[in-house]
Amino acid sequence: MTIELLESTGVVETSQACLRKTIAVPTTDVLGRIANLETRLARSASEVDAAQAVRYRVFVEEMKAQVAPEADLHKRDVDSWDAVCDHLLVLDTSIEGDPEEQIVGTYRLLRQDVAERTGGFYSASEFAIDTLLARHPGKRFMELGRSCVLPEYRTRRTVELLWQGNWAYALRHGVDAMFGCGSFPGAVPEEHALALSFLHHNVLARDDWAVAARPELHRTMDLMPSEAINPKKALAALPPLIKGYMRLGAMVGDGAVVDHAFRTTDVLIVLPISNISGRYLNYYGADAGRFAS
Template sequence: MAETVPSTCQVPVHKTTDVFGRIGNLETRLARTNAEIDAAQAVRYRVFVEEMNAQVAPDAMRRARDIDAWDMVCDHLLVLDTSIEGDAEEQIVGTYRLLRQDVARNSGGFYSQSEFDIEPLLARHPEKRFMELGRSCVLPEYRTKRTVELLWQGAWAYALKHRVDVLFGCGSFGGVVPEEHALALSFLHQNLLARDEWSVHAHADQYRTMDLMPSEAVNARRALAAMPPLIKGYLRLGAMIGNGAVVDHAFRTTDVLIVLPIGSISGRYINYYGADAGRFAS
């Protein structure tokens, strides 16, 4: 589990007023203030702790916030329901955390490095810009196609703005028993494993095998139906999966590493969101 941040820490904020996209009363943009980041942490707490029973530090529990050290350096993508009366902090219904390689290099690395050995992957691509996606969550009543599309719209627009070449991050299955997800994990290992220049492994002391079923017993349709929506979304875009799963006991999840080179994103999705991220632009 990530290191927690003292409550007095001041999180750097993004000063832009740009809105990446709108669909009806929903809009996506970066957090502009510390108060908005605090509100996003409250949304994460509601999803990860209250809904999924994640364990957080006593101070975070007292404050009802999901907080870690990376919050200080990441940009925080938000989805807001502008029809809700009140300040922006009260309108946040979804969030995504974005960490560019240049920022990570100067601030202690990537979150996923605690579970996966990504240094060899980075070293093989010194000319490429990597960006980590994490802490994705949406309030239950907003788990709709529109909200997901806006999260992707925002992440895509941000990646284009910063000329990112590769997206990656942890994708999670619920629970701490990988065998409960044998069908889905086996399908990922057997069909979508990142190889050669894109290969990446879970740290040896945390490595849990994903190849839990013989290939002849793995039904692709059933396996895809068993995937969490976020992982399924990455796969539709053209993502690959790292070798080995990691059990995160604090968050009560089984994690896999998603690797998505921008050049591998399916053309139909590029066309849908727009090569300039203009699909839902305001």
């Protein structure tokens, strides 16, 4: 995940002021609940700020991402897309206090119509998204990004709620396909030769859905011949997020990209709604009603 952090306090303040103007989410906009966990969109600039703090804890303090001095000063992961995206949250409602203190996970959602008005998709800094979009002029795309959950909440329930939120949001906005970066830890693709090669040989996006890393950033995923790959070991080596998308029916683009700032190796996940496995549609509900409030 490349990051374009705002470089000065003034810019950060401008971005947050912009958020205060753009966020107008109804206070009843809950997308799902499981026990004490709830998923919904951010309702205020202060909730987005809290989500940025969660992102900082995960990406910088835990994963050791390199960020600009202002980000370290404010302990927030902030970039220019935050003001135009919707921010999906998971909250632990058993925590007493303001909602900002309850946020334990977040996802950033960017619809194509919004991206076209505001400077494009974040993933386009790494992958040739425009060629994919051009092949599907009648479809609505949505980008998923900045997914993170606090360590103590990395459970099946939290993952299910994040997907519940994504699915409900996609249905609400008539989305036909989702995409976004999936990351492996570390900036050396060869350290993930088994998993990357498995993705390349088995779930590569082809034909109308083919998409590749930008040529100047492209790192091969074809690091092992297919006959040398142990599928069971390869699946075990996949990050949980990428494995989860695969179960849903996702494909991956051709080529990985090294993000030196975040110290990750990124692949592009592509998930047409029509590809989503029937078992998952049944589980979450064709109307996203499985965990609806």
